[in-house]
Amino acid sequence: MKSIYSIPLIFLFITQWSFGQGDTKPNVLFIISDDLTNTAVSAYENAAGHTPNIDQLAAEGTLFTRAYCQFPVCGPSRASMLSGYYPHGTGTFGYVSGREQIGPDRQMWPQLFKDNGYYTARVSKIYHMGVPGDIEKGTDGTDDPASWTERFNSQGPEWLAEGESELVQNNPFSLKPKQGGNVMTIVKAEGDDLVHSDGKTAEKASELIRKHKDQPFFLAVGFVRPHVPFVAPKSYFDPFPYQEVVLPPKVINDWDDIPERGINYVTTKHAKMSEEQEKKAVAAYYASVAYMDAQVGKVLKTLKDEGLEDNTIVIFTSDHGFHLGEHGFWMKVSLREESVRVPLIIKVPGQQPQVCHSLVELLDLYPTVAELAGLPTQGHLQGKSLVKTLENPDQEVREMAFSVSVRGQGHSFLLRSQKWAYIQYDEDAGGGMELFDMQHDVKQYNNLAYLPRYQPVVAEFQEALRTKLQEVRDNDLK
Template identity: 40%
Template sequence: MSRTDIGLLIPTCLVLFLFFGFSNIRQSVSAADSTRPNVLFIVTDDMNNDLGCYGNSRVNSPHIDELASRGMQFERAYCQVTVCNPSRVSMLSGLRPDNTQVYTLTEQTRSHLGDWVMLPEYFRKQGYFTAQIGKIYHTDDGFEDPRSWDVEIREFGKRPPEEEILLGADPDGPGEHTNDWSVLKTPDEETPDGIVARKAIEIMEEVVGRGEPFFLGVGFRRPHAPFAAPKKYFDMYPPDSIELPLSTPDGYYESLPPAAINYPAPEKPLSEKEQRELIAAYYACNSFVDAQVGVLLEAVDRLGIADNTVIVFVSDHGYHLGDHGGFWHKMSLFEEADRVPLIIYAPGMKAPGKKTDQLVELIDLYPTLVSLAGLPERENLDGINLTEVLDDPAKNTKLAAFTVVSRSTNPAADHAKTMDYLGRTVRTDRWRYTEWDDGKRGVELYDHQSDPRELVNLAEKSDLAETRQQLKKLLKVEQNQ
């Protein structure tokens, strides 16, 4: 089969729907609604803060950096769950995981939410044209949310075809998680993420031509494993040039509470060569996603809608790359997995190009976008409106950010799919405090003022008992909201 046979990459029914059914959709929406601001909601998968604008000068991300120069870069944004499905359900519902009751990859989006109106669905109910292109909700029936969208083009092409792979490897990494990487001969525009960006532009052009306001959810699969991207992005990162994570104290990994370890260590540790290749492949995928973001931003400028389009760039959670003595992937409650890149551009914002150190959470996106669009305020959301921060980066937001992750008591089980108990963490301006199974399976306390890498657990320090109690109380308050 040919690379250019797009029917191989997108289910045929969706292709037909896009090309033959799109122009007849929602003709009842008044052209007068075009005064409302559009929303371009860009979500990437498993991306940490290894970007140029976030301080990693080794990573080439000019287009995301450019968006940050136009909008506001949130230095301390945190997801609510460090795995894809529950994080996205929380973000798109505007509710904490204890209210969505979705903690794993197996619980479906509306398993406990019923008729709750999700973020894109709310815009649709307010007369917006809404479209999903790629991965916004988690993939497959029961996890996707058709009622949110006028057009729904779901994620496709998780793995590249063998005939497109020039070079690759699949080292035996932690647990059962995917660790493979692939250098592709595929041009950008024929990769799944490249197609997602370009289909999003086709829809954008059509809707702008009709004079309707839009909410476009554009979801990129990368840098989620397998780390697959065209060769030119791998060429940016020769493995020999990659620096490995800083070392940790001897015995550090073994000193952690067992519950804090996200995946069992492999019998044979990854070699330095394998680690460098994995990190290089991850960086290549970040740069590849950056290029697709650039395609979208160019279209916004070309169509002349930058002055009337809110743009969000965000990841569903962070990612470990060998730090903490050998952590890889996600599913932890450390900073590397909890913290995410978040950039918001809003026309007329008073602090473009600024950064803010205020604590924010992904649940804050729902009320913020509703406010920026001038829509009626939504009640009973758990997040806060960040619009004042877009005008003043020093504007206080919240005392703390909260993240949870599921754990199984069976060491052979996949923590992402089976839950027997939770880990909970609270991040304040100075501290991170974590409890596993309400403290029965371990407690951690880290002082970011002296230990930003979170390597020295202070939970047993008697002189910090009061601090520990205050943070424990914060966790209890969050659970009862």
């Protein structure tokens, strides 16, 4: 007997893969959060988080459990993702858009859609913006004008917002602690969601969806929370009393078996944080995430209310992660899991909800969405399309994910396989190495890189890194 569901499912499948053909063009709604670690998204491994709207999107799309950024700092991560090149492929390691590195003739990801008849717009931070600086001033940051039909900034008061305020770290870069800037200042703000940048971003994004619903659009929506300062309306703090926060375990001599370069730039020790301050920072981070999630929900509701879900590809991710006291580390920059792994959800109309455990990279989004939309790329992209994982989540995209970081003049490298995480400081390993067995030591407490029995594994990764860097630098920009 034929299933009553067979015809609708076949229709949805055909509709999905006919995107980009004939008169049918899918919309793209790209949503990116700033500094969002997987462990704060309850659809992942931490039920302490409160992200019902992101969780609902995950329940409707493909959730990737092993997605990695290419650089755990905002500017170079976004430049890599949007240009289609690894940082070492273009030498893009700073707070730039990447346009100067790839030149005027290369298409950025949203520009590809603009050049193929789409209305393209960004709301708030997509390419790099300084947080809180550009948000306070309402300025563009290091944007790429060629990518957009229109662009909109969302000014907000940030750490100057009215409300109860507290700095929970001593600023390690100054003799005098400061209340603002790129530090962990908490503000339980007065007023509603629309006082702040992310509330304004959700409102503008919803307005643009309604205004452009009758033409194909690529809408990029950038939320700045939970990036520091931790600012949100005070009601979002209520579900997260800091007294109930359970901090990561403190392991005696945790840093003794890692190179000095492996100790992050902000630590509990160097920032002189008390246990109470640590708990307040974690609680405030979760409150900021909850506020951001509520804004995501408003945008997704508008998409649904306007009847656009069946013709819109939705992507949700972050530019990198964030340490919340693991190993005594805070913020980003490190190549440990909490800093370099990102949440990633892709929802394509007509596909069943699923979970994919393949190693993937943010660099893969450009070719993936281009293929889904049936748009030809210039052939230079260094990412890999994830379309086959959307067809079958058991498909493996790559054997290893590759990420890099820079502190001072020193470059650090991560190769992450399903079993191992290998970190090397400097191309000649002069700054040291780390090797973690991710099947038996998922929190990365035991560095195996210098133990005799693991030298064959280290040698394999060193050779793999040399090969990867050669491949990455062998691009057609020359």
